[in-house]
Amino acid sequence: MKITANLAQIHNEISVAEKQFQRDEGSVCLLAVSKTRTTDEIITAINANQRHFGENYCQEAIEKIEAINRSDIIWHFIGPIQSNKTKQIASHFDWAHTVERIKIARRLDEMRPENSPLLNICVQINISGEESKSGIPIDDAADFINELDQFKRLKVRGLMSLPAPTSDFTEQRHAFSQLKKKLHDLNQHRLNQNRPELDTLSIGTTQDMQAAIAEGATIVRIGTAIFGPRHT
Ligand SMILES: *Cc1c(COP(=O)(O)O)cnc(C)c1O
Numbered sequence: 001m002k003i004t005a006n007l008a009q010i011h012n013e014i015s016v017a018e019k020q021f022q023r024d025e026g027s028v029c030l031l032a033v034s035k036t037r038t039t040d041e042i043i044t045a046i047n048a049n050q051r052h053f054g055e056n057y058c059q060e061a062i063e064k065i066e067a068i069n070r071s072d073i074i075w076h077f078i079g080p081i082q083s084n085k086t087k088q089i090a091s092h093f094d095w096a097h098t099v100e101r102i103k104i105a106r107r108l109d110e111m112r113p114e115n116s117p118l119l120n121i122c123v124q125i126n127i128s129g130e131e132s133k134s135g136i137p138i139d140d141a142a143d144f145i146n147e148l149d150q151f152k153r154l155k156v157r158g159l160m161s162l163p164a165p166t167s168d169f170t171e172q173r174h175a176f177s178q179l180k181k182k183l184h185d186l187n188q189h190r191l192n193q194n195r196p197e198l199d200t201l202s203i204g205t206t207q208d209m210q211a212a213i214a215e216g217a218t219i220v221r222i223g224t225a226i227f228g229p230r231h232t
Contacts (some may be wrong), residue, residue: 003041004048006226007032010209014220017213028213031076031202033223035060036230039067045226046073054078054097054221058085065092078160078202078221080134087111095120097160097202097221100136102147109151118155121148122202125182127175128164135161138182145186149195158200158218159183165207172211176203180216 007030014028034042035056042053042064051072055061056079065075076095081104089096090111099105099121112119123144126135136144141159148156159182163175179201187197204212204220212220224230 002228003044003226006228007045007048007050010222010225013209014213017210021214023213023216028217029219031078031219031221032226033078033205033221034064034227035079035223037227039064041227042068046070050226052076052219054223056080058082058088062088062092081108083107090119091116093119095122095157097122098124098134099148100124100134102144105148105151105154109153112153118153120157120200121154122158122160122200123148123156125159125161125179127161127178130164133162133164138178141182142186142189145198156198158198158202160200160202162205163203163208167207169211172208173215176208176212176215176217179203183216 010030014030018025018028029052031052031054032045032050033054052074054076075093076097077089077093078097081089081096081098083104086104086107090108091113096108096119108119123141124135125138125141126133127138145156148154159179161179166172183198183201190197200218201216202219202221204217206222206225209220209222
């Protein structure tokens with residue numbers, strides 16, 4: 001099936017980019033973005049050894065997570081988080097990449113089941129400064145993450161962003177480089193304060209994966225290149 005060949009191709013591209021941009025081999029995790037895809041398509045990817053999946057819509061995601069019902073799959077929530085969905089997200093997902101409000105973080109913390117491991121969190125940054133876009137301004141990241149440290153059921157892992165689309169490689173790198181630098185600066189402070197290092201930069205989609213890897217992506221979120229064009 002095409003999905004299997006596409007996954008092999010992307011793994012190859014990731015490994016070429018890791019070498020080209022002096023990244024450690026295997027340091028970039030492929031997150032398969034499966035929003036709008038059927039359970040069968042996801043299972044095809046699972047059979048090709050894909051383990052990390054990203055979903056944007058809570059209801060759709062949970063139906064698929066329950067139908068697939070496998071404990072070895074790591075589910076990432078990457079869509080906007082509504083307050084009334086925090087309980088479902090906290091109980092069905094391993095990661096939430098799109099935290100941008102303390103109120104939402106507090107609810108995720110309260111709702112995370114006691115018997116589950118800590119919920120992995122990324123803070124979403126609005127790097128292009130578009131008003132319509134989700135995420136906090138990059139200059140607010142340090143204060144925001146300081147506040148997140150109060151939540152005992154959350155594990156803050158790093159930064160996530162979805163910059164304004166551009167096909168220009170230099171522009172793509174420019175947006176991502178600001179996130180790379182911010183993560184570095186945040187970690188300098190954390191090191192001094194004996195707080196755990198942030199190890200995650202969730203950047204890069206089908207269109208700008210290479211630029212993201214060049215600028216330190218540890219998770220790339222790829223939909224179209226794996227599953228083909230979305231029809232919805
Ligand atoms: C849909 C989506 C992606 C994947 O985009 P593709 O262009 O299909 O690779 C990545 N990140 C987020 C937040 C998305 O919503």
